[in-house]
Amino acid sequence: MSADAHGEIIIDKEIDIIVVRKTVRDVAAKLNFGITDVTRIVTAASELARNVFLYAGSGVMKWRVLNSSVAVGMELIFIDHGPGIADLEQVMHEGYSSSGGLGLGLPGSRRLMDELEITSQVGKGTTVTIKKWRRRYQ
Amino acid sequence: MTSESISVIRIHDVLLVTMPPDPDDTSVTILQEKVLNAMERYRVKGLVLDISAVQTMDSFFARVVAETAQMVVLMGGKTVIAGMQPSVAITATQLGLTLGGALTALNADLALDMISDTFRRGR
Numbered sequence: 035m036s037a038d039a040h041g042e043i044i045i046d047k048e049i050d051i052i053v054v055r056k057t058v059r060d061v062a063a064k065l066n067f068g069i070t071d072v073t074r075i076v077t078a079a080s081e082l083a084r085n086v087f088l089y090a091g092s093g094v095m096k097w098r099v100l101n102s103s104v105a106v107g108m109e110l111i112f113i114d115h116g117p118g119i120a121d122l123e124q125v126m127h128e129g130y131s132s133s134g135g136l137g138l139g140l141p142g143s144r145r146l147m148d149e150l151e152i153t154s155q156v157g158k159g160t161t162v163t164i165k166k167w168r169r170r171y172q
Numbered sequence: 173m174t175s176e177s178i179s180v181i182r183i184h185d186v187l188l189v190t191m192p193p194d195p196d197d198t199s200v201t202i203l204q205e206k207v208l209n210a211m212e213r214y215r216v217k218g219l220v221l222d223i224s225a226v227q228t229m230d231s232f233f234a235r236v237v238a239e240t241a242q243m244v245v246l247m248g249g250k251t252v253i254a255g256m257q258p259s260v261a262i263t264a265t266q267l268g269l270t271l272g273g274a275l276t277a278l279n280a281d282l283a284l285d286m287i288s289d290t291f292r293r294g295r
């Protein structure tokens with residue numbers, strides 16, 4: 035996989051959550067992440083894609099390969115133009131859900147990934163960026 | 173992936189459901205219905221959910237599994253979740269998932285034994 039590989043997936047049907055999973059699994063495996071890290075990345079992507087579909091109705095996931103001198107990484111950005119989130123601290127708190135869910139998607143994804151960044155504006159939409167790194171040399 | 177590819181089969185007095193690698197939300201929801209209907213129709217002792225092929229278990233899937241297990245208990249049965257892959261178990265734990273106290277087993281064979289044993293002891 036080339037060092038600047040990237041792509042985009044539109045999320046506007048429930049089945050797109052599966053497309054996101056398959057794409058992310060494929061890319062993560064090609065970047066030689068171990069099976070547990072692949073599972074972590076795919077699971078976080080599944081959570082965030084479902085949030086886009088459930089709360090915003092539609093959005094996109096952009097993925098790209100990251101390169102530093104010591105590590106290879108994978109970045110996923112979930113962008114929607116849905117209702118946005120008023121209180122970011124609240125939604126990052128485990129157990130908070132406005133939909134009768136477990137309230138694990140966002141806080142759980144933060145634990146599964148190396149980095150999670152969320153920005154949101156009420157009435158404008160939400161962007162969640164996650165990253166996972168793998169050292170280049172053992 | 174369609175819901176048809178998830179089947180509920182009966183082995184003696186236990187229902188066995190084998191999950192595909194990447195179940196979508198609709199299939200998971202339909203599965204719950206199928207299981208509860210089969211529980212009622214066959215009057216079995218319990219449910220074995222074989223997830224050995226499952227590669228991704230997220231909060232939605234886990235919630236439906238936990239709910240189904242609880243409903244099976246309400247109907248007088250036991251649920252055993254069988255064959256979770258190590259990578260899935262590690263990820264589920266970090267994500268914060270619990271399976272609502274459903275029993276677990278290394279594989280479907282052991283899970284089938286567990287349901288029979290439970291009921292033998294209970295009599």
Ligand SMILES: Nc1ncnc2c1ncn2[C@@H]1O[C@H](COP(=O)(O)OP(=O)(O)OP(=O)(O)O)[C@@H](O)[C@H]1O
Nearest residue numbers: 085089118125131132135136137138139140160231
């Ligand atoms: N893209 C989004 N747009 C608007 N609100 C969102 C978005 N993502 C999450 N939220 C809000 O944040 C809350 C917490 O999200 P999180 O994914 O952690 O839990 P959940 O979706 O409620 O339940 P779970 O993911 O465990 O099934 C949601 O209930 C929702 O109110």
Ligand SMILES: [Mg+2]
Nearest residue numbers: 081085139140
């Ligand atoms: Mg969620």
